[in-house]
Amino acid sequence: MPSITAHASMASRNLLAAPRTASFSTSCLRFALPPKGKASQAGPPARGQKSLHLKKSARPRDTGKRPALGERKMLRKRIVLSNTNALEVHGMKDLNGKNLRAEAVKGAVVGLPEPVVDSLRAVEAFKTTQGWNMFRRPATLMRKESLQIAAFVDDVEAAVGKKTVRKIIVGDRASGKSTLLLQGLAMAFLRNWVVINIPEAKDLVIGHTEYAPLPGSNPTQYTQDAYTSNLLSQIARSNSAVLSKYCITTDHKLSILLPPSTTLAKLAELGANTPELSWPIFTALWTELTQPDRPPIMLAIDGVGHIMNNSAYLSADAQLVHAHDLALVRHFVDHLSGRTTLPNGGIVLAATSGSNQPASPALEFSIQLAEARAKNPIDLPNWNPYKTVDQRSLQSLKDVDVLKLNGLSKEEARAIMEYYAASGMLRRTVDERLVSETWTLAGNGNIGELEKGSVRLRM
Amino acid sequence: MVFIFGVNFPEQNLVKRSLETFYGIGPQVSQRIMARFHIHPTAKVGELIQPKILSINAELTNMKIENDLRRHIQDNIKRLRDMGTYRGRRHAMGLPVRGQRTRTQITTARKLNRIERDRRG
Numbered sequence: 001m002p003s004i005t006a007h008a009s010m011a012s013r014n015l016l017a018a019p020r021t022a023s024f025s026t027s028c029l030r031f032a033l034p035p036k037g038k039a040s041q042a043g044p045p046a047r048g049q050k051s052l053h054l055k056k057s058a059r060p061r062d063t064g065k066r067p068a069l070g071e072r073k074m075l076r077k078r079i080v081l082s083n084t085n086a087l088e089v090h091g092m093k094d095l096n097g098k099n100l101r102a103e104a105v106k107g108a109v110v111g112l113p114e115p116v117v118d119s120l121r122a123v124e125a126f127k128t129t130q131g132w133n134m135f136r137r138p139a140t141l142m143r144k145e146s147l148q149i150a151a152f153v154d155d156v157e158a159a160v161g162k163k164t165v166r167k168i169i170v171g172d173r174a175s176g177k178s179t180l181l182l183q184g185l186a187m188a189f190l191r192n193w194v195v196i197n198i199p200e201a202k203d204l205v206i207g208h209t210e211y212a213p214l215p216g217s218n219p220t221q222y223t224q225d226a227y228t229s230n231l232l233s234q235i236a237r238s239n240s241a242v243l244s245k246y247c248i249t250t251d252h253k254l255s256i257l258l259p260p261s262t263t264l265a266k267l268a269e270l271g272a273n274t275p276e277l278s279w280p281i282f283t284a285l286w287t288e289l290t291q292p293d294r295p296p297i298m299l300a301i302d303g304v305g306h307i308m309n310n311s312a313y314l315s316a317d318a319q320l321v322h323a324h325d326l327a328l329v330r331h332f333v334d335h336l337s338g339r340t341t342l343p344n345g346g347i348v349l350a351a352t353s354g355s356n357q358p359a360s361p362a363l364e365f366s367i368q369l370a371e372a373r374a375k376n377p378i379d380l381p382n383w384n385p386y387k388t389v390d391q392r393s394l395q396s397l398k399d400v401d402v403l404k405l406n407g408l409s410k411e412e413a414r415a416i417m418e419y420y421a422a423s424g425m426l427r428r429t430v431d432e433r434l435v436s437e438t439w440t441l442a443g444n445g446n447i448g449e450l451e452k453g454s455v456r457l458r459m
Numbered sequence: 460m461v462f463i464f465g466v467n468f469p470e471q472n473l474v475k476r477s478l479e480t481f482y483g484i485g486p487q488v489s490q491r492i493m494a495r496f497h498i499h500p501t502a503k504v505g506e507l508i509q510p511k512i513l514s515i516n517a518e519l520t521n522m523k524i525e526n527d528l529r530r531h532i533q534d535n536i537k538r539l540r541d542m543g544t545y546r547g548r549r550h551a552m553g554l555p556v557r558g559q560r561t562r563t564q565i566t567t568a569r570k571l572n573r574i575e576r577d578r579r580g
Contacts, residue, residue, distance in 0.1 A: 207499045207500050207501065208499065208500075208501050209499065210498075210499055210502065210506070211497055211499055212497050213497060222497075312500070313499065314490070314493070314494035315494065316494060316495050316497065317494070317495075318490065318491050318494040318495075
């Protein structure tokens with residue numbers, strides 16, 4: 001029996017032991033160490049290798065509607081010339097061809113007649129930064145300097161083609177330089193002159209319009225066809241009444257055939273529609289305008305500092321092109337410097353800019369020189385020879401006179417503030433005290449600051 | 460779409476950007492090419508007239524760009540390696556070639572310096 005017990009004990013032991021065949025478990029696999037891969041054999045990730053991969057949250061996508069092509073530019077450049085909420089000013093006179101220097105308009109705010117407003121709009125004389133959008137209709141103050149320009153207009157007409165007035169309009173920021181230019185253009189339109197205006201000199205030189213070398217020019221000049229055709233379209237739209245009175249008189253040898261009865265307005269339109277011919281057509285138009293018995297010409301440019309240096313264009317061998325080598329700029333500068341005169345007389349006006357003027361030592365010095373020359377022609381400042389200067393600009397501005405814009409007088413300030421009040425934009429009684437206070441706060445009558453302090457500022 | 464040097468570009472692309480998509484043309488070279496043909500810096504591809512596109516194509520054909528330039532650079536590295544120079548060896552080891560420290564910041568060398576340089580860069 002002991003054997004049996006022994007067996008029994010063995011059997012019982014066997015029964016107690018875990019049954020081998022029934023074990024089905026995944027634990028050991030689950031708790032096992034991860035298999036050694038290739039990466040772990042090579043050690044830690046190499047320097048510079050990315051080992052931490054975190055998913056970035058997806059950026060919310062902008063699903064808004066994009067503005068259409070040119071829409072933003074249109075909004076940026078939109079000129080508003082009327083405010084229906086402003087009151088109409090009763091008793092305000094309109095400027096016309098006859099009353100430019102009349103006693104009634106001296107120092108008064110005068111309205112601009114509708115056809116002139118259309119023409120001024122066509123030549124882009126109105127700027128977005130000016131306060132036209134606050135009043136019922138465009139009106140300007142005939143200040144002392146405006147009357148000076150009116151006097152130039154009269155002088156030119158009296159001299160019958162013998163006189164070309166050349167002026168650079170200078171003054172502090174917001175002193176009304178561009179507005180004075182606009183007034184000059186308006187007067188020229190009223191007297192049926194031909195007006196050619198370059199609204200922003202910067203557009204010509206920053207390299208944003210196409211350019212091409214002018215064949216047969218030495219040293220090479222460059223034409224800007226897109227800009228010139230746009231300029232011609234502006235000339236055609238703004239001067240259509242004057243230009244359609246005259247027909248072409250000479251054969252211009254253009255590559256297109258012109259019938260002999262082509263009016264100058266048609267010629268300008270033709271240039272506007274065919275950009276590749278715009279420069280020859282511009283020169284043809286200019287030749288026609290300088291024939292005898294044609295009206296005087298008003299040439300104007302705003303932001304003249306931009307054309308007194310190198311432009312952003314490159315020549316074929318990747319050198320910067322001087323602004324005066326651009327045909328259109330050269331055309332203007334020749335007339336500003338007096339190298340070419342206007343055979344039928346006219347005015348060449350160039351306004352500097354207070355807010356967007358690149359550094360141009362030549363222009364700065366020429367202005368200083370002109371101011372000193374006006375005071376005392378003997379004691380003139382000298383250029384510091386150790387400073388670099390653009391000689392071409394200095395040469396071209398050698399004997400140009402300056403029309404300096406100072407602040408308004410108190411009477412002029414009162415006139416314009418009364419206009420503000422009559423338009424309902426200044427809701428205070430305009431008396432000596434208010435005028436004096438505003439005039440002083442505006443830096444001795446700086447007109448832009450005066451407008452800012454009385455109309456734009458709401459307290 | 461405008462076809463320049465075998466690639467189609469959408470018309471609203473800038474000429475400058477389009478030229479710079481080619482391997483071997485950067486800001487300087489694109490500026491020089493555009494100056495040669497009097498194309499202003501903000502010109503769009505769609506504004507180019509056909510003769511200008513043709514002359515740009517002709518100009519690009521004469522230049523060593525794209526695969527020609529890649530092969531040229533590969534050949535240069537290969538020559539260094541075959542001569543057994545230090546520079547060639549460093550290229551082959553994927554380490555900086557011009558004496559930079561190797562303790563940190565050698566990502567670019569690791570990426571670029573191979574026995575057979577990658578076609579991409």
